[in-house]
Amino acid sequence: MANDRTAELNQREQQILQAVVHSYITTAEPVGSRSIVKRFGMDLSPATVRNVMADLEDQGFLQQLHTSSGRVPTDRGYRYYVDYLMRVQELTASERSRIERELSAKLTDADEIMRQTSHMLALVSHQTGLVGVPDEHDARLRRIELMSVTPSRAAVMLVDNFGRVRTLLVGVEEPLQDHEVPRLNRFLNDNLKGVAMGDLVSSARSIMRALMDEQRRLAERATQLLSLAPIERPGQLFFDGATQLFEQPEFRDPAKAREVFNLLDEREKLAQLLRSQLKERMPAGPTVMIGSETHQEGLEEMSLVTSPYKVGEKTVGTIGVLGPRRMPYSKFTAVVDYTSRMLSRLLTRLAGGGA
Amino acid sequence: MANDRTAELNQREQQILQAVVHSYITTAEPVGSRSIVKRFGMDLSPATVRNVMADLEDQGFLQQLHTSSGRVPTDRGYRYYVDYLMRVQELTASERSRIERELSAKLTDADEIMRQTSHMLALVSHQTGLVGVPDEHDARLRRIELMSVTPSRAAVMLVDNFGRVRTLLVGVEEPLQDHEVPRLNRFLNDNLKGVAMGDLVSSARSIMRALMDEQRRLAERATQLLSLAPIERPGQLFFDGATQLFEQPEFRDPAKAREVFNLLDEREKLAQLLRSQLKERMPAGPTVMIGSETHQEGLEEMSLVTSPYKVGEKTVGTIGVLGPRRMPYSKFTAVVDYTSRMLSRLLTRLAGGGA
DNA sequence: TGTTAGCACTCTATATGGCTGAGTGCTAAG
DNA sequence: CTTAGCACTCAGCCATATAGAGTGCTAACA
Numbered sequence: 001m002a003n004d005r006t007a008e009l010n011q012r013e014q015q016i017l018q019a020v021v022h023s024y025i026t027t028a029e030p031v032g033s034r035s036i037v038k039r040f041g042m043d044l045s046p047a048t049v050r051n052v053m054a055d056l057e058d059q060g061f062l063q064q065l066h067t068s069s070g071r072v073p074t075d076r077g078y079r080y081y082v083d084y085l086m087r088v089q090e091l092t093a094s095e096r097s098r099i100e101r102e103l104s105a106k107l108t109d110a111d112e113i114m115r116q117t118s119h120m121l122a123l124v125s126h127q128t129g130l131v132g133v134p135d136e137h138d139a140r141l142r143r144i145e146l147m148s149v150t151p152s153r154a155a156v157m158l159v160d161n162f163g164r165v166r167t168l169l170v171g172v173e174e175p176l177q178d179h180e181v182p183r184l185n186r187f188l189n190d191n192l193k194g195v196a197m198g199d200l201v202s203s204a205r206s207i208m209r210a211l212m213d214e215q216r217r218l219a220e221r222a223t224q225l226l227s228l229a230p231i232e233r234p235g236q237l238f239f240d241g242a243t244q245l246f247e248q249p250e251f252r253d254p255a256k257a258r259e260v261f262n263l264l265d266e267r268e269k270l271a272q273l274l275r276s277q278l279k280e281r282m283p284a285g286p287t288v289m290i291g292s293e294t295h296q297e298g299l300e301e302m303s304l305v306t307s308p309y310k311v312g313e314k315t316v317g318t319i320g321v322l323g324p325r326r327m328p329y330s331k332f333t334a335v336v337d338y339t340s341r342m343l344s345r346l347l348t349r350l351a352g353g354g355a
Numbered sequence: 356m357a358n359d360r361t362a363e364l365n366q367r368e369q370q371i372l373q374a375v376v377h378s379y380i381t382t383a384e385p386v387g388s389r390s391i392v393k394r395f396g397m398d399l400s401p402a403t404v405r406n407v408m409a410d411l412e413d414q415g416f417l418q419q420l421h422t423s424s425g426r427v428p429t430d431r432g433y434r435y436y437v438d439y440l441m442r443v444q445e446l447t448a449s450e451r452s453r454i455e456r457e458l459s460a461k462l463t464d465a466d467e468i469m470r471q472t473s474h475m476l477a478l479v480s481h482q483t484g485l486v487g488v489p490d491e492h493d494a495r496l497r498r499i500e501l502m503s504v505t506p507s508r509a510a511v512m513l514v515d516n517f518g519r520v521r522t523l524l525v526g527v528e529e530p531l532q533d534h535e536v537p538r539l540n541r542f543l544n545d546n547l548k549g550v551a552m553g554d555l556v557s558s559a560r561s562i563m564r565a566l567m568d569e570q571r572r573l574a575e576r577a578t579q580l581l582s583l584a585p586i587e588r589p590g591q592l593f594f595d596g597a598t599q600l601f602e603q604p605e606f607r608d609p610a611k612a613r614e615v616f617n618l619l620d621e622r623e624k625l626a627q628l629l630r631s632q633l634k635e636r637m638p639a640g641p642t643v644m645i646g647s648e649t650h651q652e653g654l655e656e657m658s659l660v661t662s663p664y665k666v667g668e669k670t671v672g673t674i675g676v677l678g679p680r681r682m683p684y685s686k687f688t689a690v691v692d693y694t695s696r697m698l699s700r701l702l703t704r705l706a707g708g709g710a
Numbered sequence: 711t712g713t714t715a716g717c718a719c720t721c722t723a724t725a726t727g728g729c730t731g732a733g734t735g736c737t738a739a740g
Numbered sequence: 741c742t743t744a745g746c747a748c749t750c751a752g753c754c755a756t757a758t759a760g761a762g763t764g765c766t767a768a769c770a
Contacts, residue, residue, distance in 0.1 A: 109524040169464040246613040258601040423749040
């Protein structure tokens, strides 16, 4: 089936498209017929290459910035390259071991692992690394614990099935008595374990409501405490290495840089972009979004390589590398793919550590 | 004493220096003699002003970018302006109430308040807002709680006297038994309450060591657990609004922008810069660091307005606004001053909430 | 029929020179 | 001490020229 579509371009066209993409990725300069022939030692004359390039332009794979400049790949050109021409790159042993080392150093909790993952992605790609956190509706409560901190404030500690711990402070009007704490805790754990984190408050309410009189007072107390806690966390994700964007020649223009940075400030949008990747895709493995394919204002000049990660058998989140459209796709695909496997393994171990 | 030094410059020189600083702060353009006379309706001829400006340049208060351009203040010029010429600006009632509103919305815990403060500083200043957190040696343990999460992992919850909660996960080799948890908790609280957070592990060790045989086993167990927890948090601070830097004309040059962003990535350095302000200064109130006075590579073109905040009577941290050297000092001084008072009040209330 | 050489053409980047406007320093007069 | 006047400097802007890279097209070639 892939072959059907490959036939859109003949052998020579493919070869030349590949050369253009390659050259542009490394030099960031529009590439001309002459330089291609020289650089890749082709057995053709520049004139012939010119003809082919003109064809490729007609078909929308290449683009000229102005009449007499070299050509640059379009989104469609990159897409064809990624789908049919790019040969998947294997990571070297040293790269693999580096990733492994960086990641397994801090195995304490899931949030820390994810933060570390985004850092690592930024390090090896020299671009911006992203890690989307599991949706609040996939996360289930594993353990809840109340604690009196001061007479007027209590702490609620929540542990979810990914091994993430969150501690919230709530103000209480009527002080928590020492003797009621153990009973409240037992009550909360008995009734709320396994509930989706995102539904905690509403679940708590309805479960409590269905309880018999005897436990009514306990239930009310517990609900009251929980509903005070700001449990929702807004579209969260980890990212690192945004500064690296400055290194790219495409951000010589500060207006461009600003656009992207503004987007990075709106974490919610990025988080959603990563989340959207989860739904659309059955086959596991890395995906590439090129320029406008992201459907995100501000990312027209950027590309995103993502890969989902799993906990156990369930796919719960996505990691990615964000960089200029002109990026080494084959390399990043390999990096992101390997890293997501690694992350899956770590998180699965963490979650499995005690059901 | 201030008057002695004011005499460095005579009336007219002061007037003109002030005019130059004012004009440059608002327009970001080098300012010439002619424009000054017009803009401030001076009763002098441009030629006279020129002479004075030449004097000011000789004394190092002003600077010319090239022979025939207007003048620009030097660090020393800004310094003189800030110390002697600037009239302190009062915040309007609406500004004050805005700050108050933004800050008191989330009173849940200290970390959240600080994050919110940095956000608020960025909002009202349109620059980068900074909040340095109290040193780990000023923070005292108020409450510690161990909890078994899975057989192989336990959670340690720490509450300090600033109302900050931190929960750490530690892996345990020998599972925590349900029955030993309450005893461990009582033991830990009895022995460690009031210890500086930064000294927790070492204090734990020495205290435990001094204990009698009977409690030996408990002590060993507790120390073992604690020493596994990564308690140190590296130079932490909150900041927000870095993107705003792009708005400033001085960052039209992306190399400049990059320098500053790189520094923002090194949180440790910034945290230290804020911390350094704590020690050097007896009188409370806002301080201004201008350009090279920061002694930070990368901040030569930036200025920092800071103000300390207190919990109770003790000064524990510093907040600040970071922006281009050419910034409205009087405004920011007022903002930072007012905000730090506000923050002090909030944190004091939080800490006092139950000793 | 596909390939190539040659050529005229286009367009960017770069350098050059002239001009203007803002600003200065200096001098001499008020 | 102040100011008017003047010569001078320099960045910014514009127009122009030039070089270099690249193109499209045509005609010749295998």
